[in-house]
Amino acid sequence: MSAWATTVISGLVFLVTFMQWRTAHTKVLLDLFEKRNAAYNGVVDSMRPVFRDGTLHEMKDFWALRRAIDDAFFLFGDDVRVLLRELIGLGATLSSASGVMKNTGNADYHEWVAKNHDALTRFEEISNELAKLMEDYLGFSERRQPTLRSYLAKRNTIRLSYADEKQK
Numbered sequence: 001m002s003a004w005a006t007t008v009i010s011g012l013v014f015l016v017t018f019m020q021w022r023t024a025h026t027k028v029l030l031d032l033f034e035k036r037n038a039a040y041n042g043v044v045d046s047m048r049p050v051f052r053d054g055t056l057h058e059m060k061d062f063w064a065l066r067r068a069i070d071d072a073f074f075l076f077g078d079d080v081r082v083l084l085r086e087l088i089g090l091g092a093t094l095s096s097a098s099g100v101m102k103n104t105g106n107a108d109y110h111e112w113v114a115k116n117h118d119a120l121t122r123f124e125e126i127s128n129e130l131a132k133l134m135e136d137y138l139g140f141s142e143r144r145q146p147t148l149r150s151y152l153a154k155r156n157t158i159r160l161s162y163a164d165e166k167q168k
Contacts, residue, residue, distance in 0.1 A: 036137050037138060039076075043068045043069060046065040049064075050065075051127075055098040056098055066091065072084060077137070079133055083126050083130050094123070096112075098116070
């Protein structure tokens with residue numbers, strides 16, 4: 001009798017331990033999702049001035065972009081980091097082009113307009129690529145684990161659906 005009691009108690013301890021581990025694991029995944037989501041939203045928000053104005057008129061917009069990219073840099077894989085690095089370079093090009101294009105009499109004006117256009121075009125391409133790449137990182141795949149009761153209720157619903165047919 002005592003051997004059975006020990007086995008049952010150890011089984012219950014294992015069950016409680018497993019449930020605690022599962023809860024902790026889900027919490028870690030949720031925290032990572034929240035950090036990644038905030039970083040992605042920060043990058044997207046810092047890209048808005050470029051799409052609104054066609055360039056980066058103010059240095060504070062460039063530094064906001066740089067800060068958002070720095071915050072997001074280590075939360076994602078190498079595939080996203082490559083695009084984030086390129087965004088920093090494009091932001092610098094757009095910011096420099098904005099400064100040169102303020103003076104239409106500048107000898108390099110047309111060259112910088114072309115650079116601004118090319119950078120803006122690539123910026124838009126990266127924006128689309130970034131959204132597609134980050135889908136994998138921003139998916140929160142944890143679902144509620146089915147209980148025995150919910151499993152049996154689902155099976156019973158399936159069983160009852162067979163009784164809808166007329167029986168002879």
